[in-house]
Amino acid sequence: MDELDKRIINQLQQGFPICEQPYAQVAASLGIPVAELLQRLQSLLDSGVLSRFGPLFHAEQMGGALTLAALQVPESRFEEVSELVNAFPEVAHNYARDHSLNMWFVVATERPEQVAAVLSAIEAKTGLKVLNMPKIREYYVGLQLEA
Amino acid sequence: MMELDVIDRQLIVLTQNGLPLTDQPYHQLAEQLAISADEVMQRFRSMQDQGVIRRIAAVPNHYKLGYGFNGMTVWDVEDAVVDQLGELVAALPFVSHCYQRPRHLPDWPYNLFAMIHAKTAADADTQILRVGEVLEGHVRSHQVLYSSRILKKTGLRIAS
Known part of the structure; x- marks a missing residue:
């Protein structure tokens, strides 16, 4: 990752235009040809430096819901349970964390009542108790990290 | 909260893995859905204004x-x-x-x-x-x- 990659990442974390030729507009602001922007973006995605590039959807604003949930997974079952949990398309993110509650995941669904159903299904599949921690208040969400 | 219609949903399905990496991404989506690029852009703007789309952006791996x-x-x-x-x-x-x-x-x-x-x-x-x-x-x-x-x-x- 060189300086130009970092500039691309930093700029594209902030947003992307909705216009006829949006990549050309971004490339011009970075002072590079559009072909180079597209090629670099592709390799940042291929190498996993970027998890994704596109619209970031907000489940609640679509009438859906999301929650944060945690599991205490026996170390010997960690990979198996991780596969079971990740297999649910409603699981949007999942992180291993250093704690006895060692698996933390976000469930996002199109309809609010699906959250409870997904959590119950995860309990049934894994045989583990899910701690549901839906937000009560959101004080801030800003996801930008400087590359 | 915004009521999404069938075309909004199709746009979400087509872009939830990512926006096309091509010179005119909104035009490409328009072709796939057989609607105009103007309509695609209008729908994205509207979803962004309503907060259904937080923003169109890159998500890095920390x-x-x-x-x-x-x-x-x-x-x-x-x-x-x-x-x-x-x-x-x-x-x-x-x-x-x-x-x-x-x-x-x-x-x-x-x-x-x-x-x-x-x-x-x-x-x-x-x-x-x-x-x-x-x-x-x-x-x-x-x-x-x-x-x-x-x-x-x-x-x-x-x-x-």
Whole structure:
């Protein structure tokens, strides 16, 4: 990752235009040809430096819901349970964390009542108790990290 | 809350893995749906205005950007002051998310969550100390849960 990659990442974390030729507009602001922007973006995605590039959807604003949930997974079952949990398309993110509650995941669904159903299904599949921690208040969400 | 119609849903399904990497991405989506590019752009603008789309943007893998210390800091503070404290913590420049969440007593007494991201353990410690200073006098207990691995990071998926 060189300086130009970092500039691309930093700029594209902030947003992307909705216009006829949006990549050309971004490339011009970075002072590079559009072909180079597209090629670099592709390799940042291929190498996993970027998890994704596109619209970031907000489940609640679509009438859906999301929650944060945690599991205490026996170390010997960690990979198996991780596969079971990740297999649910409603699981949007999942992180291993250093704690006895060692698996933390976000469930996002199109309809609010699906959250409870997904959590119950995860309990049934894994045989583990899910701690549901839906937000009560959101004080801030800003996801930008400087590359 | 916005009522999505069938074309909005198709646009979400087509872009939830990512926006096409081509000179005219909105035109490409328009062709796939047999509608005009103007309509595609209008629908994206409208979804963005309504907050259905937070923004169109790149999502980096924290680790690959060198942020190896991604900590979920959790705090047990009095409910009476949690909103006021949450706003103060949220205003710290290094906090990426800040929420009030329900306790699960007796094992999980924490009601205020703040995510921090740092490149070194020392930076992470400094950030956690700063959060602690902001909460001074109100913290009954706290913990930091560092992520050791990303197991999944796809974002919301809707069925086509």
